[in-house]
Amino acid sequence: MSAVLDVSDFSVEFRTRSGIVRALDRVAFTVGRGETMALVGESGSGKSVTAYALLGLLDAAGKITQGRAVLEGVDLTAASPGELARIRGKRAAMIFQNPRAALNPIRPIGQQIADVLRRHAGLSKRDAMAGAIDMLRQVGIPDPARRASAYPFELSGGMCQRVMIAIAVATRPALLIADEPTTGLDVTTQAVVMDIVAKLASETGMATILITHDLALAAERSARIAVMHAGHIVEDAATKTLLANPRHPYTRRLLAATPTAAGALSALRSIPGNLPDLRRDDLPPCRFAARCDRRLPGCDAGLVWRDIAPAQRIACWNPT
Amino acid sequence: MWRLAGSLPALVAVIIVTFVLTRVLPGDTATYFAGPTASAESIAQIRAALGLDRPLPEQFWSYVQALARGDLGMSLTTGQPVLVDIMNRLPASAELTLFGLLIAMGIAIPLGVLAAVKQGSLADHLCRVVVTAGVSLPVFFTGLLLVYVFYYLLGWSPAPVGRLDAFASAPPFITGFYLVDAALARDWETWHSALAQIILPACTLGLFALAPIARITRASMLAVLGAEFIRTARASGLSSRTIILTYALRNALLPVVTTLGMVFSFLLGANVLVEKVFAWPGIGSYAVEALIASDGAPVQGFVLTMAILYVLLNLTIDLVNRALDPRARHS
Ligand SMILES: Nc1ncnc2c1ncn2[C@@H]1O[C@H](COP(=O)(O)OP(=O)(O)O)[C@@H](O)[C@H]1O
Ligand SMILES: [Mg+2]
Numbered sequence: 001m002s003a004v005l006d007v008s009d010f011s012v013e014f015r016t017r018s019g020i021v022r023a024l025d026r027v028a029f030t031v032g033r034g035e036t037m038a039l040v041g042e043s044g045s046g047k048s049v050t051a052y053a054l055l056g057l058l059d060a061a062g063k064i065t066q067g068r069a070v071l072e073g074v075d076l077t078a079a080s081p082g083e084l085a086r087i088r089g090k091r092a093a094m095i096f097q098n099p100r101a102a103l104n105p106i107r108p109i110g111q112q113i114a115d116v117l118r119r120h121a122g123l124s125k126r127d128a129m130a131g132a133i134d135m136l137r138q139v140g141i142p143d144p145a146r147r148a149s150a151y152p153f154e155l156s157g158g159m160c161q162r163v164m165i166a167i168a169v170a171t172r173p174a175l176l177i178a179d180e181p182t183t184g185l186d187v188t189t190q191a192v193v194m195d196i197v198a199k200l201a202s203e204t205g206m207a208t209i210l211i212t213h214d215l216a217l218a219a220e221r222s223a224r225i226a227v228m229h230a231g232h233i234v235e236d237a238a239t240k241t242l243l244a245n246p247r248h249p250y251t252r253r254l255l256a257a258t259p260t261a262a263g264a265l266s267a268l269r270s271i272p273g274n275l276p277d278l279r280r281d282d283l284p285p286c287r288f289a290a291r292c293d294r295r296l297p298g299c300d301a302g303l304v305w306r307d308i309a310p311a312q313r314i315a316c317w318n319p320t
Numbered sequence: 321m322w323r324l325a326g327s328l329p330a331l332v333a334v335i336i337v338t339f340v341l342t343r344v345l346p347g348d349t350a351t352y353f354a355g356p357t358a359s360a361e362s363i364a365q366i367r368a369a370l371g372l373d374r375p376l377p378e379q380f381w382s383y384v385q386a387l388a389r390g391d392l393g394m395s396l397t398t399g400q401p402v403l404v405d406i407m408n409r410l411p412a413s414a415e416l417t418l419f420g421l422l423i424a425m426g427i428a429i430p431l432g433v434l435a436a437v438k439q440g441s442l443a444d445h446l447c448r449v450v451v452t453a454g455v456s457l458p459v460f461f462t463g464l465l466l467v468y469v470f471y472y473l474l475g476w477s478p479a480p481v482g483r484l485d486a487f488a489s490a491p492p493f494i495t496g497f498y499l500v501d502a503a504l505a506r507d508w509e510t511w512h513s514a515l516a517q518i519i520l521p522a523c524t525l526g527l528f529a530l531a532p533i534a535r536i537t538r539a540s541m542l543a544v545l546g547a548e549f550i551r552t553a554r555a556s557g558l559s560s561r562t563i564i565l566t567y568a569l570r571n572a573l574l575p576v577v578t579t580l581g582m583v584f585s586f587l588l589g590a591n592v593l594v595e596k597v598f599a600w601p602g603i604g605s606y607a608v609e610a611l612i613a614s615d616g617a618p619v620q621g622f623v624l625t626m627a628i629l630y631v632l633l634n635l636t637i638d639l640v641n642r643a644l645d646p647r648a649r650h651s
Contacts, residue, residue, distance in 0.1 A: 057554055089557030096555075101548040104567055106574075106645055115566075116556045151646045167556055 454531020
């Protein structure tokens with residue numbers, strides 16, 4: 001499996017009035033063709049920042065301070081803004097949480113898909129609209145020719161997310177980043193939306209990064225899971241391995257906090273302690289140390305990532 | 321149509337208020353027209369002729385009846401029906417106000433957009449200066465200042481004596497807007513004269529309108545640029561031109577249009593002063609002259625015209641909003 005995206009040593013900081021936020025620290029992972037990788041972690045752990053930084057969508061305060069992110073042989077961290085704009089939407093696309101707000105409220109949905117096709121596929125107005133209607137059909141929107149002239153406020157949240165997917169995959173990108181794509185949708189719609197993404201991915205060999213705080217969703221939909229905590233990827237393993245034999249203490253806690261289909265809701269145990277303040281100048285090497293019950297004196301010496309088993313990588317001195 | 325009906329109560333209120341106002345205002349019309357040397361009898365005679373000796377409700381009733389016939393009364397100063405005077409003068413005011421608004425929009429909207437897109441840039445600072453200055457300069461002051469600088473000091477513009485200089489004659493009436501009519505008649509000499517006359521008063525109004533439009537454009541643009549659908553547009557790699565003009569600006573224009581309506585109604589008010597400063601033969605200066613002469617009918621006619629203009633204006637804003645915003649079309 002050749003890597004579509006190869007991220008290594010990737011760090012991001014935000015310069016704010018109240019100090020420097022070290023949002024990502026030496027993040028590394030790869031995603032292969034047709035592979036779905038999940039990026040999971042609590043809210044605020046840096047999942048969205050990872051996605052925005054990869055696509056060059058960070059606001060002015062955010063900077064990639066080191067590392068590489070190679071998409072199909074092109075290092076995104078070294079690309080000019082113009083090059084990035086040509087890659088975005090064409091080779092790497094993204095869908096978001098809250099799909100209705102993510103669509104232009106006063107532009108017909110077909111037009112919004114056509115805009116992307118015109119920009120990246122260089123289609124004429126008419127061909128772009130025909131392509132847009134075809135995309136609406138592919139994401140399962142009934143009566144696509146008529147719906148193309150609808151506005152987001154006339155559609156349900158699930159329909160809006162389908163439109164969002166159509167915009168993202170219209171140009172057959174090599175990589176799709178889905179940032180909490182089903183949050184806020186009802187359970188049936190969640191399944192439908194994820195099915196559509198999976199179908200398009202398998203048809204086109206698109207690599208998918210599924211960002212979610214829902215470990216159950218990640219377990220169901222991805223072949224590999226990377227667990228993020230306070231800007232570090234603390235564990236990265238095949239889904240089966242990670243569920244059966246989590247090695248990082250944080251992964252274990254996360255698994256324990258996730259209600260399974262069998263377990264009652266009372267089984268949900270929240271993780272003690274909070275994410276550390278990422279603006280601190282004296283951030284410990286392991287950002288989980290303060291919450292960890294397996295902490296050793298050596299934990300304060302430094303953090304290293306190591307393969308503890310084939311295809312299982314962790315950042316911990318004292319794995320479980 | 322419903323909106324038109326909804327504004328009827330407001331119009332009725334305006335009719336009552338203007339009527340009452342012109343009756344309780346100081347200054348006795350009959351005395352004014354009888355002249356300083358008139359005897360008590362001749363004043364009483366004039367008062368009876370004008371119907372001013374009858375009880376107020378009766379006066380009001382005959383006023384309303386006349387209104388229903390489209391009769392706004394006679395102007396005692398010009399000796400013409402008020403309706404005719406106002407119809408003759410309305411195009412002058414409308415041309416001036418619209419031209420002023422166009423100047424303001426042509427500067428303020430691009431300035432506001434630039435200021436929002438490039439925060440902290442020269443355009444942003446300029447925008448801030450304009451907004452502050454526009455708020456603190458009263459309109460008659462800018463008017464006089466412009467006349468002083470461009471006519472008196474520099475001599476670039478002609479004397480502020482109305483819509484045309486003394487040697488030009490009005491173009492044939494089509495719209496009543498001299499710039500439009502002269503252009504339609506291909507009479508470029510008159511067109512130039514009309515332009516030279518209108519530019520200073522229009523700039524005065526424009527400067528007045530600049531600040532609120534620039535401020536709302538900048539704020540609205542900033543809000544839209546931070547919206548999630550702009551992030552989607554950027555994530556889709558759309559060109560910055562498409563993002564700023566097609567995605568951001570069209571959405572940002574919705575509050576701007578509403579503000580334009582407000583600014584336009586302020587301009588109608590500011591017009592009164594500007595017309596006075598530039599001897600502009602519009603309905604504003606007409607009303608001021610009538611007010612000084614205690615001539616009630618033109619003042620009533622003026623206020624009523626303003627109220628009708630205001631209603632029509634709101635209707636237009638509504639239509640434009642519907643054209644721009646599909647959500648407004650639905651509700
Ligand atoms: N624009 C920003 N300025 C400063 N800090 C930011 C900014 N965006 C995100 N952060 C910080 O980066 C961290 C990760 O945020 P995020 O990636 O949004 O988390 P999540 O995993 O929930 O998507 C948080 O601590 C957040 O405060
Ligand atoms: Mg997030």
